Amino acid sequence: MKKLLLPFTFLLIINSCFGQKPRARDLGVPFIGTPGKLNSITDVAGVEVGYSTIIEGKGENTIGKGPIRTGVTAIFPRGKVKKFSPVYANWYSLNGNGEMTGTTWVTESGFLETPIMITNTNSVGVVRDAVLKWYVDTDWYSGEDWWYTYPVVAETYDGFLNDIYGFHIKEKHVLEAIDNASTGKIAEGNVGGGTGMMCLGFKGGTGTASRMVKIKDSTYTLGVLVQSNFGAKKNLTIAGVPVGRELRDTLNYVNNAPPKSRRKEGDGSIIVVVATDAPLLSHQLKRITQRVPLGIALVGGYGSNGSGDIFIAFSTANENAFSRDEITVIETLPNDHMTPLFEATAQAVEEAIINAMIAAETMEGINKNKAHAIPHDLLINVLKNCNKMN
Numbered sequence: 001m002k003k004l005l006l007p008f009t010f011l012l013i014i015n016s017c018f019g020q021k022p023r024a025r026d027l028g029v030p031f032i033g034t035p036g037k038l039n040s041i042t043d044v045a046g047v048e049v050g051y052s053t054i055i056e057g058k059g060e061n062t063i064g065k066g067p068i069r070t071g072v073t074a075i076f077p078r079g080k081v082k083k084f085s086p087v088y089a090n091w092y093s094l095n096g097n098g099e100m101t102g103t104t105w106v107t108e109s110g111f112l113e114t115p116i117m118i119t120n121t122n123s124v125g126v127v128r129d130a131v132l133k134w135y136v137d138t139d140w141y142s143g144e145d146w147w148y149t150y151p152v153v154a155e156t157y158d159g160f161l162n163d164i165y166g167f168h169i170k171e172k173h174v175l176e177a178i179d180n181a182s183t184g185k186i187a188e189g190n191v192g193g194g195t196g197m198m199c200l201g202f203k204g205g206t207g208t209a210s211r212m213v214k215i216k217d218s219t220y221t222l223g224v225l226v227q228s229n230f231g232a233k234k235n236l237t238i239a240g241v242p243v244g245r246e247l248r249d250t251l252n253y254v255n256n257a258p259p260k261s262r263r264k265e266g267d268g269s270i271i272v273v274v275a276t277d278a279p280l281l282s283h284q285l286k287r288i289t290q291r292v293p294l295g296i297a298l299v300g301g302y303g304s305n306g307s308g309d310i311f312i313a314f315s316t317a318n319e320n321a322f323s324r325d326e327i328t329v330i331e332t333l334p335n336d337h338m339t340p341l342f343e344a345t346a347q348a349v350e351e352a353i354i355n356a357m358i359a360a361e362t363m364e365g366i367n368k369n370k371a372h373a374i375p376h377d378l379l380i381n382v383l384k385n386c387n388k389m390n
Helices: 008-017 103-110 121-138 173-182 282-289 292-298 341-358 374-385
Strands: 048-056 068-076 087-096 116-120 152-156 204-214 218-231 266-276 306-313
Touching: 008 173, 048 116, 048 341, 068 173, 068 218, 068 341, 087 103, 087 282, 116 121, 116 266, 121 173, 152 266, 152 341, 173 266, 173 306, 204 282, 204 341, 218 306, 218 341, 266 282, 266 292, 266 374, 282 306, 292 306, 292 341
Parallel strands: 116 152, 266 306
Antiparallel strands: 048 068, 068 116, 087 306, 204 218, 218 266
16 A cells, blocks of 8 residues: 655645644655654653743844843653652763753762753853742652752853843743643744754754664653754755755845854754653763764764753653662663664754754844744755655
8 A cells, every 4th residue: 555645735734724833754854763653752751841932022132122032941851740750861062162050960960850941041040040949839859858959951042033131031931831841742943942043054943853762572762852053054964965055055144143243153052852761870871962963963063162062861761769768779771782772862863953943934033133944845855856855
């Protein structure tokens, strides 16, 4: 029986009717690996994601007034209901021109004790403070007397489009992202912390993908969420095709940079969160994060000097592993069986980045600076000309 292939325009109509933006696979972009049901980080059972998105104003930048193009993303490894339920975790930086708070204790302790928050560069502090207050207000530690905690908050820079020195992220936006966190299908593109981001010469933002991995008699899920804001158009590669070179004269950024900006082509950052239900310990999750750059390289990322490329991975297995007082019993996957998860990491990162770009819409921000969405029709033509699509 032949598989029915829907034309691109018809897929767009279907997606529009259901309020969904097209994804890379909807366009026919080929990827390696088997995705989960949603092809999302939320394919990992229990993971919840929420957003707060702020898009206000237009025209010249007036510091403190806008235009505003920013937001907050919240990721809960085991959801909000379980409250304090640490997961094994670790992190890695390809290039450290960026920030992810709380990571020294993640490495030292081996556990992630908090949700992961992502926002813009200048709002890390307010997000961290708001999360701390939320812990107190909701009794995150379930009545226990915890006298220290280190929220994990990461960032990328949206100052080309956003009034970043207006400090528009407030406590209410952090709480909105937390309150909106849920399982199931999540939005991509110009949402949450990814609202004002750019990627590889086009509009970027938030993207996600997942892979199913069979190891012996068990099937595991690995999911990825990216806040993608890095890279130069000349390096953009999709399905092995140098798409950026083919589209080098297409829809370039407006040349006027924000006031006092030193932004160079290729500057920016990418935050990557990897979740899995495979029983991995902290040192093994470090190995997972070290494979994230392979997926970034597949799309044309080189870890430029002005880019903050920071990644964190956690495992939702071994739910009762954490204890301050008791000896616990855990399961762990042998190192010799980890290669399929390494491959899944690179594959999911690659697809999540492209999903962010495909879902993103053209955005004009401060001073009429404009980041154009990658043109779907031209992308399809390039891939067809290179025999990557039928």
